[in-house]
Amino acid sequence: MNISTYTPEYNGPSAIVYKKGGLLNVSKSIQNRIESYGDKFEETWMELQDGNDTVWAFQLTKDLSDYERAEKMRLAGNALAIKVNALGLDRIKIEGPYQAEICEGAILGNYQFLKFFSDAHKRRNSFVKIFVEDENSEDIKSIQHATLGTLFARDLINRPVIDLTASKLAEEAKQAGKRHGFSVEVLEKKQIESLKMGGLLGVNYGSVEPPTFTIMEYKGAGATNSQPIVLVGKGVVYDTGGLSLKPSNFMDTMKSDMGGAAAVLGTMSAIAEAKLPVHVIGLVPATDNRPGLNAVTPGDVITISDGTTVEVLNTDAEGRLILSDALVYAQRYNPELVIDLATLTGAAARAIGRYAIVGMGNAPKEKMEALQHSGYKTRERVVEFPFWDEYKELLKSPIADLKNIGGAEAGAITAGKFLEHFTNYPYIHLDIAG
Numbered sequence: 001m002n003i004s005t006y007t008p009e010y011n012g013p014s015a016i017v018y019k020k021g022g023l024l025n026v027s028k029s030i031q032n033r034i035e036s037y038g039d040k041f042e043e044t045w046m047e048l049q050d051g052n053d054t055v056w057a058f059q060l061t062k063d064l065s066d067y068e069r070a071e072k073m074r075l076a077g078n079a080l081a082i083k084v085n086a087l088g089l090d091r092i093k094i095e096g097p098y099q100a101e102i103c104e105g106a107i108l109g110n111y112q113f114l115k116f117f118s119d120a121h122k123r124r125n126s127f128v129k130i131f132v133e134d135e136n137s138e139d140i141k142s143i144q145h146a147t148l149g150t151l152f153a154r155d156l157i158n159r160p161v162i163d164l165t166a167s168k169l170a171e172e173a174k175q176a177g178k179r180h181g182f183s184v185e186v187l188e189k190k191q192i193e194s195l196k197m198g199g200l201l202g203v204n205y206g207s208v209e210p211p212t213f214t215i216m217e218y219k220g221a222g223a224t225n226s227q228p229i230v231l232v233g234k235g236v237v238y239d240t241g242g243l244s245l246k247p248s249n250f251m252d253t254m255k256s257d258m259g260g261a262a263a264v265l266g267t268m269s270a271i272a273e274a275k276l277p278v279h280v281i282g283l284v285p286a287t288d289n290r291p292g293l294n295a296v297t298p299g300d301v302i303t304i305s306d307g308t309t310v311e312v313l314n315t316d317a318e319g320r321l322i323l324s325d326a327l328v329y330a331q332r333y334n335p336e337l338v339i340d341l342a343t344l345t346g347a348a349a350r351a352i353g354r355y356a357i358v359g360m361g362n363a364p365k366e367k368m369e370a371l372q373h374s375g376y377k378t379r380e381r382v383v384e385f386p387f388w389d390e391y392k393e394l395l396k397s398p399i400a401d402l403k404n405i406g407g408a409e410a411g412a413i414t415a416g417k418f419l420e421h422f423t424n425y426p427y428i429h430l431d432i433a434g
Contacts, residue, residue, distance in 0.1 A: 001106070001107045001110060001127075001128060001129070001130060001147075002128060002129045002130070003103060003129075003130045003131075003132060003135050003140060003144060004129065004130075004131050004132075004135050005131070005132065005133065005134055005135045005136075006093045006131035006132065006133070010093055010131055011053070012053060012089070012091050012092070012093060012131075013053055013054040013055070013056070013084070013087075013089055013091065013092050013093070014050075014053065014054075014055050014056070014092065014093040014094075014095060015045070015055075015056040015057075015058070015080055015092055015093070015094050015095070015102070016055065016056070016057050016058070016095045016096050017058045017060065017073070017076075017094075017095070017096035017097055017098055017099075017102070018057065018058070018059060018060065018096050019059070019060050020039075020042075020059055020060075020061060027050055027051075029050075030048055030050050030055055030057075033048055034046065034048070034057055034059075039059070039061060041057070041059060042059045042061040042062075043058070043059070043060070043061055043062055043072070044058065044076075044079075045057070045058050045076065045079060045080060045083065046058070046059070047083070054087065054089075056080060056083065058076055058096075060097075067376045067377060067379075069098070070098070070101050070377065070379070071379045073098040073101035073102050073105065074101050074102070074104050074105035074108070074379070075105055076102055076105060077101065077102035077103060077104060077105025077106035077107075077108075077109060078105040078106065078108065078109030079105075079109075080092065080102065080105070080106055080109075081105070081106040081107075081109040081110040081125075081127055082109065084106075084126070084127040085110070085125045085126055085127050088126045089126060089127065090126050090127060090128050090129055091127075091128070091129035091130070091131065092106075092127070092129075092130055092131070093130075093131040093132075094130060094131070094132050094133075095133070099132045099133060099139070099140065100137070100139035100140050100142070100143045101143075103130055103132065103140065103143050104143045104146070104147060106127075106130060107130075107143070107147045107151075108147060108150065108151075110125055110127050111151055111154060112124065112125060113154070113155065113158040115155075115158075115159070115163075141274070142274070145270045145273050145274040146270055146378075148266075148269060148270055148273055149266035149267055149268075149269045149270030149273075150266060150270075152176065152262075152265065152266045152269055153259075153262040153263055153265065153266035154262075156169070156172060156258070156261075156262040156265065156266075157255070157256045157258070157259055157262045158255075158256075159255065160238075160255045161237050161238035161255055161288055164237055164255070164258075165209045165237060165288070166209055166210065166211050166212045166235065166237055166286035166287050166288065167209065167210065167212055169212070169214070169235060169237055169258065169261060169284070169286050170186040170212040170214045170284075170286065172265065173186070173214045173216060173265055173268075173284065174186065176265055176268065176269045177216060177268075177272075179269070180268075180269045180272040180273045181218070181272045181273075181275075182216055182217060182218035182268055182269075182271075182272040183216065183217045183218075184214065184215070184216050185214070185215045186212055186213070186214050186215075187212065187213040187214075187215070188210065188212065189201075189204075189210040189211055189212075191213070192211055192212075192213055195213075195305055195325075195329070196303070196305050197213065197285070197304075197305045197325035197329075198302045198303040198304050198305065198325070199285075199302065199304050199305070199310070199320075199321035199322050199323075199324045199325045200213065200285045200287060200321070200322045200325045200326075201302075202296045202300075202302040202312070202321060203236070203242070203287050203289050203296070203315075203318045203321050203322050204287040204288075205292070205294045205295050205296050206242055206243075206289070206290040206291055206292030206293075206294060206295025206296070207287060207288050207289070207290050207292060208290075208292065209287070209288060211285070211286060211287040211322075212235075212284075212285075212286045212287075213283070213284070213285050213286070213325075213326070213329075214235075214282075214283070214284040214286065215281070215282075215283060216264075216265075216268045216281065216282035216283075216284075217280070217281045217282075218268060218271055218272045218278075218279070218280050218281075219279040219280075220271075220272075220275055220276050220277045220278050220279070221275070221277060222277045223277050223278055223279040224277050224278060225278060225279050225336050226279075226336075227279075227333075227334055227335055227336035228279040228280060228281045228333050228335050228336065229278065229279070229280050229281070229335060229336055229337050229338075229339070230280075230281045230282075230283060230330045230333055230335045230337070230338040230339070231264045231267060231268070231280065231281070231282045231283070231338075231339055231340075231341070232260075232264070232282075232283045232284075232323060232326045232327060232330060232338060232339070232340040232341070233258075233260035233261035233262070233263055233264030233265070233282065233283070233284045233340070233341050233342070234257070234258065234259075234260035234261060234285075234319045234322065234323055234340070234341070234342035234343065234344065235258045235260070235261035235284045235285055235286030235287070235322070236257040236258055236286075236287065236288065236289055236318060236319055236322065237255070237257070237258045237286060237287070237288050238254055238255055238257065238288040238289070238290075239254040239257040239288070239289045239316070239318065239319075240254065240288075240289060240290050240291060241289065241291075241315065241316035242289050242290065242291050242295050242296065242315030242316060242318060243291045243295050243296070243297055243298060243315050244298060244314045244315040244316040244317075245291060245316075246316060256343065257289075257319070257343050258286065258343075259341075259342075259343045259432055260319075260340070260341035260342040260343060260344075260430075260432060261284045261286060263341045263432070264282045264283075264284055264341060265282070265284070267280075267282070268280065268282045281330075281333060281335075283326045283329060283330060284326075285322040285323065285325055285326045286322075287322060289315070289316075289318045291315075295315065296312055296315055297312075297315070298312060298313055298314060298315060299311070299312070299313070300312045301399065301400045302321070304321075304324045304325055304328060304422065305324075305325045305328045305329070306328045306422060308324070308401045308402060308421065308422070309400040309401045309402070310324075310397075310400055310401065310402050310403065310404050311397040311399055311400040311402070311403040311404065312403075312404050313403050313404060313405050314404065314405045317404045317405045317415070319342050319343070319344050320342075320344065320404060320415055320418050320419055321404060323340055323342060323419055324418070324419065324421075324422045325422075326340075327340065327419060327422040327423050327427075328422050330423075330425070331423075331424055331425065334425070335425050335426075336425075336426065337363055337367055337425070337426045337427075337428065338423065338425055338426070338427050338428070339371075339427075339428045339429075339430060340419065340427075340428075340429050340430065341430045341432055342429075342430070342431060342432065342433075343431075343432055343433045344412070344415050344431045344432075344433055345411050345412045345415050345431055345433055346411070346433060347410070347411030347412040347415075348411075348412040348431035348432075348433045348434055349433045349434035351385075351412060351434075352383050352434055353434055354434050355381070355434070356375075356381040356382065356383045356434065357375065357380060357381065357382045357383070357430050357431065357432050357434070358382075358383055358385055358412050358430070358431040358433075358434070359371065359372075359382040359383065359384050359385065359428060359429070359430050359431075360384060360385045360386070360387045360412075360413060360416045360428070360429050361387060361416070361420070361426075361427045361428035361429050362387065362420060362423075362426065362427050363426035363427055363428050364426060367426060367428060368382075368384055368428060371428065372384070382430070385412060385413055385416070386413065387413065387416065387417070387420075391406070391410055391413045391414050391417045392414075392417045392420075392421070394406035394407055394409070394410070394414050394417075395414060395417060395418055395421075402418060402421060404418065406418070412431050415429075415431070416429040416431070
């Protein structure tokens, strides 16, 4: 989506946000019509004609918190994108407050995944341009960077495994690094074996595709953190469940089980494009999880790269196995904070539904609070779960250091406690399965 500053010569449809009684930059006839409607169209788009051009007016009437109002305007932007496309228009001018939030909603709402349509050119949305008061404002630039990362992540998540193997995901990281300005190193199977990453290799045993371990790094000019922040993303590019096979009516969505990896790639891209003064490292262990001839079986014991032995009771609890090696690897950076993102457990989704992210960890309180504050601002809310040591007792195995599942109770938390075992730094675990 192209965002530009509008000029007095602009000719085309407009969207105007205003408070009741406020002055509008529209013709007198349109102003009179808006006033005649009163509150009939409050908090929604009112469509009017101003000569040959369409004008959408949105009257702000409700007293909402900053967080609620921002989300309301994102949804308004989404609705606006639908209207613009329905009329076959290619542009819109946005006037009034909340221009950044409306832009964000419009850009995200305008998203399409057309890669596999033979007639993609016919399906493509007409809407491609937004005109705002100042394209160089901090808010507008921030939205452009954030949506760049979000749309990149969406594209990755939507691609099936036939088109996005672990190796191809690593290649996408390399290309993103070239586009946006961060370094990328990809460890191939032999290097992974030399590091004795038994979690990643164990999940990969049943696959015909090799695993990868991608290391991304960005250090902005004047970075404010002397120790890096490390982001770790679960990169299971397809999850059948392994020998603990998933139901067939649930498996088609498992191309998205690399959502954590996609989020890390998108975040690294957005940070680098914005040239933020921060030092960030992204780690993505990647493989598919299949019930091949050499697949790990329930009851097997594997050894993680730090020497921890794990009894694998459920091969569908594979994400924590590949993440464990990445968390061990992160220790070498002496990080200020490590955050992992993973579509890890159905328990997280069952606990809070699709309305938030489950978070937990041992990082200082202010780190989690900062993350939650950011989550409220962006409507990616984080609900903190308890992280008491008693939960680790549920992971004791009679034949190994740990078992990879903790039973029916507190499944999201025991998964987090399993991962914490491989950390020696401030740590936050985000379960984004919901």
